[in-house]
Structures are given as structure tokens and as C-alpha cells.
Amino acid sequence: MDITTAVQQVPLNNYIVLSIMLFSIGVMGMLLRRNAIIAFMSIELMLNAVNLLMVAFSAFKGDSSGQVFVFFIMVVAAAEVAIGLAILAMVHRNSGSVDINHLNKLKW
Amino acid sequence: MLLYLFYILSAITVGCALLTIFSKNPVYSVLFVIATFFSIAGHFILLNAQFLAIVQVIVYAGAIMVLFLTVLMYLNLNKSVESSKPLLIKIAAMVSGGLLFLVLIASFKSGLSIAPTSVRGDAGLIKNLGNTLFTEYLFPFEATAVLFLSTMAGAITLTRKK
Structure with a gap:
């Protein structure tokens, strides 16, 4: 069995449904939890859902540009996590918790 | 299988x-x-x-x-x-997540009949990926280097004690 038929054995619709599930779980976690670190992990879940969808389309189209975009998404996610966790460490130093309900100074 | x-x-x-x-x-x-x-x-x-x-x-x-x-x-x-959120907010969060799922599924359900055209199974191999990355996407690749440099500087600046 060559690789092309092997990739085609799983229909593209399955990957789309799986990605939508992962993205919805990420959104749900974002709305459900107050811990800022878990909110960050929900963002990572959403990014991974997009990555999975992009790799699936790229593999089915036979175009490697989609996978290069996934590579860039991973790079940006790494940078975002580094900055976000630095901000969280600073917030924790100033207010003693990472509860996002304490971050309401900009609210009026 | x-x-x-x-x-x-x-x-x-x-x-x-x-x-x-x-x-x-x-x-x-x-x-x-x-x-x-x-x-x-x-x-x-x-x-x-x-x-x-x-x-x-x-x-x-x-x-x-x-x-x-x-x-x-x-x-x-x-x-x-x-501190856990009130039950009402939790239920609202679950319902809105589920609704998002339903809406996305419904939007794909009607308009999706993708026949895989010209499938090549080797798009994800390192050779093809490297060719695309270092020819077509060379400038974004270099830009990520600048992004990482500024990220490093930003993280150090943010966490430094005054």
C-alpha cells in the first residue's frame, strides 16, 4: 500500500470534526476556568486544533505550504507562551494569585 | 485499519x-x-x-x-x-461551547464536499517542507528570528525585579 492511499483511508471530514471538537473544548475551558494558566492551555488547545486541520488539508492537497504555516504557528505559540508566562509571573508577584478575576484594574 | x-x-x-x-x-x-x-x-x-x-x-x-x-x-x-465559578456561569460556559461546536459542524456540513485533488502523500517529508520553507517562505522565517529575539528581551524585561 503506497502512502497516498494510506493517507486517503481516513476521510477529511473526520479530521474536520475532530478539529472542531478540540476547538470547542478549548473555548469551553477558556470560559469555564478562572486559573490563568489553564486559560493559556486552552489557547494552546485551540491553536493545536487549527494546526491539525491545516496539516490535514495540506496532506490531502499535497501542498507543503500548509505545513510551513503550521510551523510558523508553533513558533508564534512558543513566543506567546514565553511572554504570557512572564506576565503571569509578574502578576503573581504583585497580587499573589493567578486568578483572572483579580485582573480587573482596567475595568470600569 | x-x-x-x-x-x-x-x-x-x-x-x-x-x-x-x-x-x-x-x-x-x-x-x-x-x-x-x-x-x-x-x-x-x-x-x-x-x-x-x-x-x-x-x-x-x-x-x-x-x-x-x-x-x-x-x-x-x-x-x-x-475559587470556582457559580453554577449558572458554568452551565452557560458549557452551553456556549456546545453551541459553538454545533454551529461550526452545521456550517461545514452543508458546504463540504472536498474531493482530494492531485493527492501527493509526500508533502510532509522534510525534503519538500525544507524546500518550501527556505525558498518561498524565507522572509517569514527570518522574521521569526527577530520575533524570538524580541520575545527573549521582553520576557527578561517583564520579570526583572525593579
Whole structure:
């Protein structure tokens, strides 16, 4: 069995449904939890859902540009996590918790 | 056969993602998200995206999640001290997440009949990926270097004690 038929054995619709599930779980976690670190992990879940969808389309189209975009998404996610966790460490130093309900100074 | 493998991997992915957002202890959440990323790497292998599978394991499960664990240890957050939201808000969050799922599924259901045209199974091999990355996308690749440099400077500046 060559690789092309092997990739085609799983229909593209399955990957789309799986990605939508992962993205919805990420959104749900974002709305459900107050811990800022878990909110960050929900963002990572959403990014991974997009990555999975992009790799699936790229593999089915036979175009490697989609996978290069996934590579860039991973790079940006790494940078975002580094900055976000630095901000969280600073917030924790100033207010003693990472509860996002304490971050309401900009609210009026 | 591969379809069953896909279903098993998908069950692991979705289950671990659900456990991530529902477990009380943040350390368990990080461990479950690492399991999710490993199963997504399995999906990448199933799609013959070998380079991205390796990068997923090394960068996501290896570097990013270890960074999460390090910050959890550094801030001493391994107990669940989180004040839980009111029940109404929890139900509203679940319902809106489920509704988003339904809307996305419905929007894809009507307009999706993708016949895979000109399938080449070798798009994810390192050779083709490197060719695309270093010819067509050379400028974004260089820009990420600047992005990482500014990220490093920003992280150091943010966490420095005054």
C-alpha cells in the first residue's frame, strides 16, 4: 500500500470534526476556568486544533505550504507562551494569585 | 485499519482535552495537555507529516509544556486554590461551547464536499517542507528570528525585579 492511499483511508471530514471538537473544548475551558494558566492551555488547545486541520488539508492537497504555516504557528505559540508566562509571573508577584478575576484594574 | 487507529487516537485526544479543562489540579491539567499533544503528533504521523510530528513532540510537549510546569512549580500553584465559578456561569460556559461546536459542524456540513485533488502523500517529508520553507517562505522565517529575539528581551524585561 503506497502512502497516498494510506493517507486517503481516513476521510477529511473526520479530521474536520475532530478539529472542531478540540476547538470547542478549548473555548469551553477558556470560559469555564478562572486559573490563568489553564486559560493559556486552552489557547494552546485551540491553536493545536487549527494546526491539525491545516496539516490535514495540506496532506490531502499535497501542498507543503500548509505545513510551513503550521510551523510558523508553533513558533508564534512558543513566543506567546514565553511572554504570557512572564506576565503571569509578574502578576503573581504583585497580587499573589493567578486568578483572572483579580485582573480587573482596567475595568470600569 | 488506519481508520480504527484514527478513532482510537481521536478518543485519546478528545478525552485528554476534556480532562485538561475539568481537572482541579493544574499539574494534572498540564500532564493531560501533554498527552493531548502526543496524540496530535500521532495524527500528524497518520497524515504523513513526519517533520511536524517530531516538532510537535519536541517543541510543544517538550519545551512549551515544560515551561508551563516550571512556572507552576515556581509560583507554587500545585494546589487547587481556584475559587470556582457559580453554577449558572458554568452551565452557560458549557452551553456556549456546545453551541459553538454545533454551529461550526452545521456550517461545514452543508458546504463540504472536498474531493482530494492531485493527492501527493509526500508533502510532509522534510525534503519538500525544507524546500518550501527556505525558498518561498524565507522572509517569514527570518522574521521569526527577530520575533524570538524580541520575545527573549521582553520576557527578561517583564520579570526583572525593579
